[in-house]
Amino acid sequence: MQVGDTIMALSSGALPAGVAVIRLSGPLVRAVLPKLVGPLPKPRTMALRHIGQDKRLDQGLVAFFPAPHSFTGEDCAELHVHGSVAGVKAILAKLSQDGLRLAEPGEFTRRAFENGKLDLLAVEGLGDLLLADTEKQRQQALARYDGGLTRQIDTWRDTLLNLRAEIEARLDFSDEGDVSDALPETWHHDLADLEIALAATLATFESGRIVREGIRVALAGPPNVGKSSLINALARSEIAIVSDEAGTTRDVREVPLDIGGQLFILLDLAGLRETESRAEAEGIRRATEAIKHADILLWLRAPDVTDMALPQTHARIITIGTKADLSLVPDTDLSVSVEHSSGIKDLIQILQAAGESFATGEPVLVSHERDRNALTQALEALVETREALRDWELAAESLRRASAGLERMIGRLDSEKILDRLFSGFCIGK
Structure with a gap:
């Protein structure tokens, strides 16, 4: 993927079809689109236009999504045209002459991630949604895509920040008279509650995996x-x-x-x-x-x-x-x-x-092996924190490791390899 390029792709199904959707994203969209369809439509409003101003290529509906209020966070557009092989090929050829290039698999979604429109959990939820074959898989993927797990992790991260603040205050201001050597009782309760919450979520992994991957039934x-x-x-x-x-x-x-x-x-x-x-x-x-x-x-x-x-x-x-x-x-x-x-x-x-x-009644949000590894790491770090309370530096380091485990789930740490593997499975145009 080359940063700064303007990309295009057929985002709908195989041709021929009743309708073909061509998606565009990048800095050239605002300049190129008027050359192809005339004046820019009102943002997020479909307009019927001739496709091709100097030479008519087709007729269809056009939508413009200005940055940052778009899927990728860049200027985006969609052309809803007739699903003709020759027609789509002609439109893509015209856009290519104006400096656009064909998108790589998952490149639209990757740009959404890199521009802060989606976190890694939402990206994985979107990928699961595209691959969903059953109703339970659809429900699970949509709940992940909608940010259910992200909101849960944000709450845990806030708790961890508060726990770390108490420990690090004793490291940085141990000589100050207003900083007590003993941790407040609420600190111990919050640590225990966080351990319980992480353990309970981790215990749902197998149910989530079964919904996502399917129940394996051996006939023997x-x-x-x-x-x-x-x-x-x-x-x-x-x-x-x-x-x-x-x-x-x-x-x-x-x-x-x-x-x-x-x-x-x-x-x-x-x-x-x-x-x-x-x-x-x-x-x-x-x-x-x-x-x-x-x-x-x-x-x-x-x-x-x-x-x-x-x-x-x-x-x-x-x-x-x-x-x-x-x-x-x-x-x-x-x-x-x-x-x-x-x-x-x-x-x-x-x-x-x-x-x-x-499977439980509500969609289980923890379903990837990556989830299990990150939650296990965070939970182990909390156990180490409790065991290291006689040494503030060790306790603070354990809490930092717990935070890092949760940051990896969202994709704020060590995400590059995960992204390369994840987006390679996406279809072109998504």
Whole structure:
């Protein structure tokens, strides 16, 4: 990204389309836009204009957003034109002749961050919102984008500043008679309350991660127990290969499924058994690893397949008897028959109930691994502060580390590498 450039991009979907949105941002917008569409429209007001003054290229709606009251904080404009491949190409070519260049992925949002319009948490929320597939993901991303977590962190930072002020007063003015050696009782209460608040927020991380990444549901059992058939029935699509030949599944296949607004990732795994095939053995190893890290394990048992011991897992286990059209398997939580389409709706209801138990009613704002690391660092620093109160310098340093952890979450420290990684996943035009 080159600072000072004026950028442009097609911000809407692939062409051809009913409408195409071309977005502009940078110092040349105010000078270039009149050459293309005539007099500048009133700020933040759509105006119908001919696109191209010397040579008409199209007709569409034009909006102008003067700095600093725009998404990026720079002068911005949007052209809502017909979604013609040739038309959009001609408009971009004309703008290029006037000194604009095509934007890089995420460059509009990066400029918004660098100009103080968004903090890093809001940027991540926007990225999550663009990628949201389910209703719960949308709610979570929008709450983060709207600044819910930022406001919480600002409150914690204010508390930390007050705690640090008391400690540093004893460092800087220890000889003054009006500075007591003992910390006020309220100081200890505030430190304890802050520890509790950080710990409570950190405890919600797993729920937030599950909403953002999806609940991982491993379908496991011996070969030919009906894993692939059940995946196809749940997804209502012939996604997985179904065969009566043992060992046909040799990799971990992920199938996303929206159940009640919650994303579930169904994992079709290799059947677990002893084998001399190196390829199948690798598939079984991957299946075992997937089971260890799953949130829910659907352990499948069939009347025509010898059962085996459950593998090690921390997942919630639901035992499913498959092939109920042949006969029922005893001691299971549910019996299903893909052949007769029985029990499938009941299984979906069980998964939905399990998903609701993983997630809280309100959107969880802590959902990125970066959040967990920063909160853990801040919490550990507060514990060290309490242990270092006999040495004011050590206590002050621990409080500074706690503040730094929270500053990193917002993006005020060490943000460059995070930004490079984050914006590389954004689409061009955003």
